[in-house]
Amino acid sequence: MAETKDRKRDRRRSGPSSNRSKQRKTMNHETDGRRGRKRTGPRLPNALRRGLDLLNPRKDGGDSDGDESINSDVAANDVYEYEEEVPQEESRKNRRFDRVENLEYHLPDHFEDEDVASDDDDGSDDDEVRGEKGGNGSDEDGEEEIEDEANHLRMLQGITGLPSEAFQGKKKRKLDVVSEAYPESEYNPTQDVLEGEGRITVQDLLEPLQGGAAFGELRKRVSQIEKNSMTMHAPLPKSDREKLERKVAYEHSKKDITKWEPLVKRNREAPTVFFNEDINVGYSTVGAIASEFQPRTEFEKKIASVVYDDKIMEAHKNDGAKLLELNLTSVEDERSRRERIAKMRSLLFRHEIKQKHIKKIKSKTYHRLMKKDKLKAASAQMEMDPEAAKEQAMKQEFKRAEERLTLKHKNSSKWAKRILKRGLNTQDEGTRVAIAEQLNQHALLTRKMNSMRNNSSSDASSDEDDDQSGLSDHEVASNLLAKAKEKTLKVLDEEEQVPDSGVLSLPFMIRGLKKKKDAAMEEARLALEEYELSAKQMEDVHEAENGKASSSKGRMVFGAVKQPASKSNSAPKTQRVVDDSDYEEEVEAEGNSDVGMHPVGTLQNEGHGDMTLHGLVKGDEHHVFQSFGDIVKDPGPKTTYDVAIFASGSWRKPLKNSKEKPEEPSTKGSKQKQGISVVRVGSLDKDPKGASEDSGTDDDEVEMIDGILSNEPRESYELPSQDELVRQAFAGDDVEEDFEKDKLEILNEENPEPEKPVLVPGWGQWTNVQQKKGMPSWIVKEHEDAKKKREEALKKRKDANLKNVIISEKIDKKVEKLLTTGLPFPFTSKDVFEQSIRMPLGPDFNPATAIGALNRPEVVKKSGIIIKPIKFEEVDPHERADGGAMGAQKAASSQKSKSGGKKTNKKKEVAANKR
Amino acid sequence: MSEEQKDTPPTDTQPGMSKELDAKVKKYLRGDGINLEVVKDKKLKGQLAVREELYGKSASVAANAEKWLLPSEGGYLEAEGIEKTWKIRQEAITQDVGISSQKNQFDIVLQDLGPYTIDFTPSGRYMAAAGRKGHLALLDMNSLNLIREMQVRETVRDICFLHNEMFFAAAQKKYPYIYNRDGIELHCLKEHGAVLKMQFLRNHFLLSTINKLGQLHYQDVTTGLMVNNYRTGMGRTDVMQVNPYNGVVALGHSGGTVTMWKPTHTSPLIKMLCHHGPVSALAFHPNGHLMATAGTERRIKLWDLRKFDVVQTLHGHASTLEFSQKGLLATSSGSRVEILGNFSNPNKYKRYMSHSMAKGYRIKKVLFRPYEDVLGIGHSMGWSSIIIPGSGEPNFDTWVANPFETAKQRREKEVRSLLDKLPPETIMLNPSKIGTVRPFSKKEKPSKKERESEMEAAIADVKDAPMKKKTKGRSKPSKVANKKQEGIVRAKRPFLDEQMKEEEAIAKKKQKLAEEAELPKSLQRFARKQAT
Known part of the structure; x- marks a missing residue:
């Protein structure tokens, strides 16, 4: 394709060079024939290339445009940048960039021929020459054809004004055949020259030099090189090379660094590192440093000579101020300066003002929020302040009037009209919403004011009231009903009308509305029916007001009978009371009440009611009541027996001597009861009630007895105290038991016994099955676990095996701060840590010679010493560093060593120096 | 030391x-x-x-x-042949000892002022004597000079020196008083009440007293602060002794029990039943591990306080007991003094010497004089002094107690000892425990509820912690939420770990228990399966 370019160029050039180009062409053909297939790599389609050519038309500047053509070639080749697979040096194409070389295009024909000949020295030139001669005619034909096509193309282009590519469809294939990337030249040898026999050897190159000055020497060297020639391998990829380099470097540096290892190890293992070398730190003050200054460089000397010049010194001494004369300034300068400053000031001032203004500008959102706030505040104020409300109303009214006058929001604007003209349905959602909103606003603005409506409505209502007042009650009601109905219907109708547009017109909204409406209708109908019914009844009964409040059912029953109602009211009460206790108990209670009632005979009705409350009391107490009933029935010997039962607690047993004592009061009590019982059964009942309310345990018995037979328990408490007295008198007799008790108490205090699981009455007892099961398993398990835990804890106590010792396990919080919370870092074992701190380190507990070594810090260093980097020295890696001190800087010999360890270290240092 | x-x-x-x-x-x-x-x-x-x-x-x-x-080396009496050491009388000893020792044998007869109690300073140089009828006397025992003598005209029940001879306290009819060497009353310690017996804890500068109501008081004599007072609740007693090793105060009670107290513990540290009858006397060996008690049931018992076990039981009455520095035990009943001891086997006490006063003399108190082989006896007719060879420590440490102390030394020592004063909480049964690792106590382990609340607090902390505002989408809500969640997990972690550990430990324990409870393998098949 370079060739085609060439051709064009040649044609345009029209003249002496055309011949040469023809020759070149023939050569290319030949090479094509042989090596056409070998060409690889992408190439621009011819059409495109041509386009490129058109875009950069060459200046046909006669003969001298050779270099430009080459340049264009270069441009074309730029497209193939990536062909650089083979380095340019090797492909030998690089030199085509050389302008000077390419000047050969101007050279006359014969010269060039010569050149070609010299290129293909090794015999291939014959063929070429032949081909050149033979193929001349055909080539010219082809060229003519192409020329024609080009002409044609140009013509078409000129006519249509379309790019030439449009007309090149079929020509592509034809041009495919001819392709040689580069014009053949000395620098672009043909493929056969590159690969085959036609290789240029060193000898060839040497030949022209034969007989030259240093030829012999040169040849010798060449032959030498040839003799021990070696194949050069391609260099490794860069990354691999670098990797290898790094590896080698690493090995090297590793070797280099490992020699430091023993040294570093020694320093690390040393308990103390010394940097105690005595170094003169130098001057301490700036003055001292400055006084030592001596001028060294030329400059410094000059300065010094000036500064310390005697004359100047003297002059300065005499009058230093005179040395500096006042600088004169012109009036103009001063004026201009002032003006400049004034201008700057004014500018600054303006800028400041502008900035202030800008700063005051609030954002849109701020204004929006502000507006909102204002509105809110206004509404709030309106609620609070009637004055403001009035004002607001005025404003509103004004707005309303305005709105009514201008109809600003009634789709009268240009925009709205346009939209309506286009049709609302074709608009998008946003616009529709906007329109709806506008309408809404209009509606809002034009709505009648509250106050006015109030007036009107109140008028209407008053009218109605008036009407009603004229009518009888039920008529009023019916009127109301009718009105309500009407209203609801109206509302429904209205609602039907509304949703033509906007969101409400959406199908699901409509559906929803419909549903609602239906429901409302249904309700209304029901209500109507009810009202009608009630209206009918109203005619019978006067009390219509009651009916309004409650439901129809209740009302139906209500007015009829009052007594059964009261009965039913109280009935659930009793039932509830009974429900609380068990069924059997209830029966018993009833029996009880019977028992209580029969002998009494003439019990009041209230008493009866109270008796039912016996149900509250639990079974045990019922026995009590029964017995009381017995007591009441036949007071006599039985009473004592019963009381004895009551009294038979743990405390009753030791009461033998005073057996008769409790009898008296009990009988007395019973006697009293005989007297009182008839009158005060009710009051008797009150006591157990209270007791049962307090608790349901057996203690109630005692309490109850307390209530009734007040004397007895007091006496019974005296005895334990006596017992205690005796025990106190014989204190120390039973110390062991006491101690055991104490211990148990303390154990319980420190490891509390788990609470016994208790069933809350009524819980988990809904059915018989549940009752049989008893405790839920998880509760039992938990309890057992807790018990086990406690036992384990008790076993773990220090005094578990010491019967006569209690060791408190309470944690003393103040002691906690004396203990470490956890193991300090490097330690992993508690024992090791505790052993490591067993030795005291203070001077009171250690001989003076050991204290220094025991308490020496990790680094010993004088302040102000510069720590130099570590220096290499030979260290025996197997030698144990014994507590000695080392460091980059060793303890100076002047340093007095305190410990043996240090001494050894010094010795070592000396040894190292010797080495 | x-x-x-x-x-x-x-x-x-x-x-x-x-x-x-x-x-x-x-x-x-x-x-x-x-x-x-x-x-x-x-x-x-x-x-x-x-x-x-x-x-x-x-x-x-x-x-x-x-x-x-x-x-110096301490000597002691050795019997030859069929001779018995306890048969050797004071007169016989007199002939064999030097003049300086001979002056230690004397009787001071003060008929009217009735039974005397005595006390020595720790160096043994000074003696304070208090007659029940109000006679107080301060003596220099080296020169046998009477330093001061006074009559307080009140019942005096006990007397004791404070840290040196400059001050002494006397338990008088209603209250104890502190006097100085010149007999000037310095303080009246009204809070103590009618004190029966007093002891001074030298290292802690505490004056401990027991009064008629059985109340034990500790008062710091340096600051005047009442450190603590406890009601023993065991009745009146005048048997009281400080353990010189650890500063624990022991009281003997009528119930035969001995209780040991320290000023920072409300209940007795130790309560041990020593006798069946009331405890009549009590003494501690200077090393603190041996205690001698005497009961009215004619028993003298020696206790090892490390094991709380009886080492030896001897028969006989003893109204007073006293250990000497070398461990001899002086007992007295009526007008007779007996010294128990054994130089060949210090753990086995037997009769060593005896001395009987004139008939009718009732001995109130016996006390060994420190650093001398002398026993001081306070009795109803004055006080006496006899020689008991081998009772005192022959070498004295001037830093501890110097019988030849000069005034300057005394002053310096006073300052020194004040600087070294120990706080009252250092009194404990085993003072070597100070500085050791605190034993694991149950309370330290927080309960489940506490732990949970702690965890919740930690989580709340993390939740409430303000998030840094970060740029480039790093404070997106999702990121913030993630970060918070992470923080919560991190906060929870230690608690959960701990809990897990505990649970594991419990499980292991349970397994162990279960394994222990299991029947032997051969019988296991017969075990009834538990109905669950």
Whole structure:
């Protein structure tokens, strides 16, 4: 394709060079024939290339445009940048960039021929020459054809004004055949020259030099090189090379660094590192440093000579101020300066003002929020302040009037009209919403004011009231009903009308509305029916007001009978009371009440009611009541027996001597009861009630007895105290038991016994099955676990095996701060840590010679010493560093060593120096 | 310090020497060295090895220095043939001891002012004596001079020195008072009430008292602060003794129990039943591990306080008990003093010496004089002093107690000891536990609920943490949400890990238990399957 370019160029050039180009062409053909297939790599389609050519038309500047053509070639080749697979040096194409070389295009024909000949020295030139001669005619034909096509193309282009590519469809294939990337030249040898026999050897190159000055020497060297020639391998990829380099470097540096290892190890293992070398730190003050200054460089000397010049010194001494004369300034300068400053000031001032203004500008959102706030505040104020409300109303009214006058929001604007003209349905959602909103606003603005409506409505209502007042009650009601109905219907109708547009017109909204409406209708109908019914009844009964409040059912029953109602009211009460206790108990209670009632005979009705409350009391107490009933029935010997039962607690047993004592009061009590019982059964009942309310345990018995037979328990408490007295008198007799008790108490205090699981009455007892099961398993398990835990804890106590010792396990919080919370870092074992701190380190507990070594810090260093980097020295890696001190800087010999360890270290240092 | 005072016979430079030296070194090493094989950390191992070496060096130096620092050797009575040491009378001893020791045998008869209690300063140079009828006296025992004497005209129940001879406290009828050496009343400690017995804790500067109501008071004498007071709730007692090793106060009660208290613990540290009858006397060995108690049921018991076990039970009454510095035990009942001890086997106490006062003398208090082989006896007719060979420590450390202290030394020591004053919480049964790792307590482990709340708090923290505003779409809502989620997971992680660990541990434990509970393999097939 370079060739085609060439051709064009040649044609345009029209003249002496055309011949040469023809020759070149023939050569290319030949090479094509042989090596056409070998060409690889992408190439621009011819059409495109041509386009490129058109875009950069060459200046046909006669003969001298050779270099430009080459340049264009270069441009074309730029497209193939990536062909650089083979380095340019090797492909030998690089030199085509050389302008000077390419000047050969101007050279006359014969010269060039010569050149070609010299290129293909090794015999291939014959063929070429032949081909050149033979193929001349055909080539010219082809060229003519192409020329024609080009002409044609140009013509078409000129006519249509379309790019030439449009007309090149079929020509592509034809041009495919001819392709040689580069014009053949000395620098672009043909493929056969590159690969085959036609290789240029060193000898060839040497030949022209034969007989030259240093030829012999040169040849010798060449032959030498040839003799021990070696194949050069391609260099490794860069990354691999670098990797290898790094590896080698690493090995090297590793070797280099490992020699430091023993040294570093020694320093690390040393308990103390010394940097105690005595170094003169130098001057301490700036003055001292400055006084030592001596001028060294030329400059410094000059300065010094000036500064310390005697004359100047003297002059300065005499009058230093005179040395500096006042600088004169012109009036103009001063004026201009002032003006400049004034201008700057004014500018600054303006800028400041502008900035202030800008700063005051609030954002849109701020204004929006502000507006909102204002509105809110206004509404709030309106609620609070009637004055403001009035004002607001005025404003509103004004707005309303305005709105009514201008109809600003009634789709009268240009925009709205346009939209309506286009049709609302074709608009998008946003616009529709906007329109709806506008309408809404209009509606809002034009709505009648509250106050006015109030007036009107109140008028209407008053009218109605008036009407009603004229009518009888039920008529009023019916009127109301009718009105309500009407209203609801109206509302429904209205609602039907509304949703033509906007969101409400959406199908699901409509559906929803419909549903609602239906429901409302249904309700209304029901209500109507009810009202009608009630209206009918109203005619019978006067009390219509009651009916309004409650439901129809209740009302139906209500007015009829009052007594059964009261009965039913109280009935659930009793039932509830009974429900609380068990069924059997209830029966018993009833029996009880019977028992209580029969002998009494003439019990009041209230008493009866109270008796039912016996149900509250639990079974045990019922026995009590029964017995009381017995007591009441036949007071006599039985009473004592019963009381004895009551009294038979743990405390009753030791009461033998005073057996008769409790009898008296009990009988007395019973006697009293005989007297009182008839009158005060009710009051008797009150006591157990209270007791049962307090608790349901057996203690109630005692309490109850307390209530009734007040004397007895007091006496019974005296005895334990006596017992205690005796025990106190014989204190120390039973110390062991006491101690055991104490211990148990303390154990319980420190490891509390788990609470016994208790069933809350009524819980988990809904059915018989549940009752049989008893405790839920998880509760039992938990309890057992807790018990086990406690036992384990008790076993773990220090005094578990010491019967006569209690060791408190309470944690003393103040002691906690004396203990470490956890193991300090490097330690992993508690024992090791505790052993490591067993030795005291203070001077009171250690001989003076050991204290220094025991308490020496990790680094010993004088302040102000510069720590130099570590220096290499030979260290025996197997030698144990014994507590000695080392460091980059060793303890100076002047340093007095305190410990043996240090001494050894010094010795070592000396040894190292010797080495 | 105390260890350095311990006496060892002077080393002769003969074959036995290395063995003796080893023993001494062992003493100064204060326990076994660290077993370095256990230590895994190489660096730590190295460090510890260096440390141990230093300790070893220090110990050996100290052991070598002992022969100069502890030159004197304590002597004791040895019986020849059928002679018994307890048959040797004071008169017999008098002939054999030097003049300076002879002056330690005396009787001071003060008939009217009734049973005397005595107290020595820690150096043993000064003695305070208090007669029940209000007679207070301060004596220099070296020169046997009476420094000050006064009559308070009140019942005096007890007397004790404070940190040095400059101050002493006397428990009088209603309150204890503090006097200085010149007999000027400095303080009246009304809070203590009617004190029966007082003890001064030297290292903590605490005055501990027990009053008629059985209340135990601790008062810091440096600041005047009442550190604590406890109601023992065990009735009135006048048996009280401080354990010199750890500062724990022991009380003997009527129920036969001994309780041990410290000022920062509301309940007794130890409560042990020692006797069937009321405890009449109590004493501690200076090393703190041995306690002697006497009960009214005619028993004297020696207890090992490390095991809380009886070491030895002796028969006899004792109204007072006292250990000497070398571990001799003085008991007294009525007008008779008996010294128990055994120099060949220090763990087995037997009669060593005895001394009986004139009939009718009722001994109130016996007290060994420190650094002297002397026993002071306070009795109803004054006070006496007898020689008990081998009772006192022959070598004194001037940093601890100096019987020949000058005024300047005393002042310096006062400052020093104030600087070294220990806070009251350092009183504990085993003071060597200070600085060790806190034992794992149950409370430290947070409950499940606490842990959950903690986790929730952590999650909430992460959730509430403000996100940085980032550009280039890195603070997209999705990214932010992801990041938050990640943070939550990260916050949760440690809790969940812990929980998992715990659960695993529990599961393992359970498995272990189950395995233990299982029947032997051969019988397993007969086991009834549990109905579940």
